[in-house]
Amino acid sequence: MWPKRVLIQDARRRGVTVLPADVNHSKTTYTVEHAPDGTWAVRLALSGVRGIHTDEAERIAAGQPYASLSDLWQRARPNRPTAERLAQAGVLDSLRGNLTRRDLLLQITELHRQYRGRPLGDGQLPMALDDQHTSTPSGLPEMTSREALNAELHILGVDVSRHLMDHHHQLLRELGATDAAHLKRLRPGQQVLVAGVRASTQTPPIRSGKRIIFVTLEDRSGLVDLAFFEDSHEACAHTIFHRGLLLVRGNVQRRGERNTVTGSMVWDLEQLAATRRDHGPEAVQRLLGAGADVPPAPRTEPHRTITHETGATLHPWADLQPPGQRAADLTKLGHTSPGSPG
Numbered sequence: 001m002w003p004k005r006v007l008i009q010d011a012r013r014r015g016v017t018v019l020p021a022d023v024n025h026s027k028t029t030y031t032v033e034h035a036p037d038g039t040w041a042v043r044l045a046l047s048g049v050r051g052i053h054t055d056e057a058e059r060i061a062a063g064q065p066y067a068s069l070s071d072l073w074q075r076a077r078p079n080r081p082t083a084e085r086l087a088q089a090g091v092l093d094s095l096r097g098n099l100t101r102r103d104l105l106l107q108i109t110e111l112h113r114q115y116r117g118r119p120l121g122d123g124q125l126p127m128a129l130d131d132q133h134t135s136t137p138s139g140l141p142e143m144t145s146r147e148a149l150n151a152e153l154h155i156l157g158v159d160v161s162r163h164l165m166d167h168h169h170q171l172l173r174e175l176g177a178t179d180a181a182h183l184k185r186l187r188p189g190q191q192v193l194v195a196g197v198r199a200s201t202q203t204p205p206i207r208s209g210k211r212i213i214f215v216t217l218e219d220r221s222g223l224v225d226l227a228f229f230e231d232s233h234e235a236c237a238h239t240i241f242h243r244g245l246l247l248v249r250g251n252v253q254r255r256g257e258r259n260t261v262t263g264s265m266v267w268d269l270e271q272l273a274a275t276r277r278d279h280g281p282e283a284v285q286r287l288l289g290a291g292a293d294v295p296p297a298p299r300t301e302p303h304r305t306i307t308h309e310t311g312a313t314l315h316p317w318a319d320l321q322p323p324g325q326r327a328a329d330l331t332k333l334g335h336t337s338p339g340s341p342g
Contacts, residue, residue, distance in 0.1 A: 004048075005158045006199045006218050013222065017041035020160045021048065021091045023072060024065040028057045049091065050155045052082050069095050069104060073111045080112045089155040090148065101148075102140035163220045164197050164245065171273055174281050175288070177247065180222030183261070188254045194224050194261055195247040195269055201240060213240060215263070217248070225260040226250060236266045245269035249288070 002010075008018055017035045019025070021044040025033070028047050035041035046057040059076045066072040069092065078086070086092050087104040096104055143151070146167065152160045165172075177193040178186065186192060196217030203213050213228040213236075226248060228236050240246065250263040267287065276284045 003157070003199060005153075005197075006223075008158055009163070009218060009220070011042065013220075018160075019043045021046060021089070021156060022094055023060060023086060023091050024094050026091070027061045028054070044156065044158065044160070046091075048156055048158070049082070049085055049089065050157070051085060053079075056082055066095060069107050070111065073108075073115070080108060083108045083111075085155045088143075088151040090152065090160070099137055100140055100142040102143065103138050106138055106140070165195070165219050168195065168245070168269055168273055171269075171276055171281075171284070172247075174276075175247070175284070179219050180217075180224045182221075183224060183252070183259050186252045186259060188252050188259070190252045191249070192252055192261060193247060193249055194226070195219065195245070196224060198240070198244050198246055199223065213237065215240060215246075215248075217246060225255075225258070226263045227253075227260065228263045228266075232264050236263060239266045239268055243268040243270070247272060 012018055017037075017039060019033070019035065019041050026043055026046045028045060030045045031043045032040055033043050046052060046060055047054070049057075056076070056078050060072070060078065063072075063075045066075070072078070072092075072095065073083070083092075084105055087101050087108060090101070092104055093101075099107075145162065148161055149159055149164070149167075152158060153164075172195055175193055177195050179194075180196070183192070183194065194217060196219040199216045199218040201213060201215050203211055206212060210230055211233065212230075213233065215226045215228065217224045217226065228240065245268070247267045247269045248261065248263045249265045250261040253260050253262050272284050272287065275287060
């Protein structure tokens with residue numbers, strides 16, 4: 001039901017060590033192995049790399065270990081797009097020594113040029129890159145932590161090197177946001193700010209025929225469940241469905257033994273972070289203050305509803321998808337300038 005990254009983060013919160021995908025250690029499926037500290041850990045699989053073919057993953061696993069990128073290219077024979085994705089996501093980090101990931105991408109381009117058009121098994125001896133050339137940095141800078149994180153999300157679907165919310169820790173502390181671990185300590189009715197990665201949204205049919213948007217946010221400490229009723233949809237719905245990182249203002253509600261949040265306003269956390277970077281924390285506070293002045297939308301009855309045998313009434317904008325099926329598209333996170341290719 002849940003996206004892969006949510007399950008992996010949950011495992012980490014429960015004390016399970018998750019090791020990154022590695023060209024010299026990962027197999028075609030997830031495996032359990034000893035971590036460097038001697039405890040048991042789960043190793044991410046080669047099959048989780050976006051676009052990798054089954055036969056490529058099997059060849060890479062069968063040829064382990066590899067001494068260099070050239071060795072990998074000659075024996076495992078990955079295609080160029082796969083090799084580039086492996087380099088960008090850090091899967092080839094054990095082969096790069098003092099090189100950057102951008103250096104590896106340059107080497108992949110050169111290897112592709114050398115071997116292009118040469119049929120496999122043609123009887124020719126492999127032509128490796130010169131050791132001096134492969135061990136000398138080109139001078140290209142290493143990927144920033146944000147670039148590396150975006151590559152992991154796009155290629156592996158998992159934030160491996162650090163949690164998505166780590167980049168926003170300072171901002172959330174300034175705003176006084178509450179994480180999932182501390183939400184349970186608040187009293188019902190208390191106003192609160194919560195933030196996280198949108199893990200899922202649901203708009204199921206309910207007996208009254210009203211439309212309620214249920215959202216689950218994931219932060220490093222756990223999951224936060226929220227409900228947005230119709231009087232908040234005009235101000236909130238577009239941001240909920242079109243942004244992956246959210247900051248929500250709402251009130252604490254007690255549901256059984258758990259605290260949830262009834263949302264009244266939502267902001268794109270990435271936009272708030274950009275505002276803080278460009279204009280300072282005061283500008284963010286002004287944006288949050290402006291959001292408090294948005295009047296609630298008038299309650300309207302849906303023009304068309306469908307009544308089920310159970311008595312529940314389906315709102316025209318509700319859905320019947322299983323829980324968790326509308327996960328955030330994490331490949332869209334991060335800034336892309338208008339001139340960026342792709």
